[in-house]
Amino acid sequence: MGDTEYIKLKVVGQDSNEIHFRVKQTTQMGKLKKSYSERVGVPVTSLRFLFDGRRINDDETPKALEMEQDDVIEVYQEQTGGSCCWTPFADKVFLKLETC
Numbered sequence: 001m002g003d004t005e006y007i008k009l010k011v012v013g014q015d016s017n018e019i020h021f022r023v024k025q026t027t028q029m030g031k032l033k034k035s036y037s038e039r040v041g042v043p044v045t046s047l048r049f050l051f052d053g054r055r056i057n058d059d060e061t062p063k064a065l066e067m068e069q070d071d072v073i074e075v076y077q078e079q080t081g082g083s084c085c086w087t088p089f090a091d092k093v094f095l096k097l098e099t100c
Helices: 029-040
Strands: 006-012 018-024 047-051 071-077 083-089 092-098
Touching: 006 029, 018 029, 029 047
Parallel strands: 006 071
Antiparallel strands: 006 018, 047 071, 083 092
């Protein structure tokens, strides 16, 4: 197996911490998501993973998503019980929760 079968991805959380993964191009993203959630100690069901602004499904692969070496996956905590508005400022994300 050659190195071209693998891709290195950077997963960045809301706290700007990065975890690097080396996965096969054909690995389902659900496996990466589960591994990330175990490392940070947060249930995978409470996280959402985005690539290029689009939510990643468990059955998708880096190949299907046309990911390239060192691409970034963003991770956000799921918000429930209201709407969420965010504004990036100085590398921080501020949340304004509004309940109905």
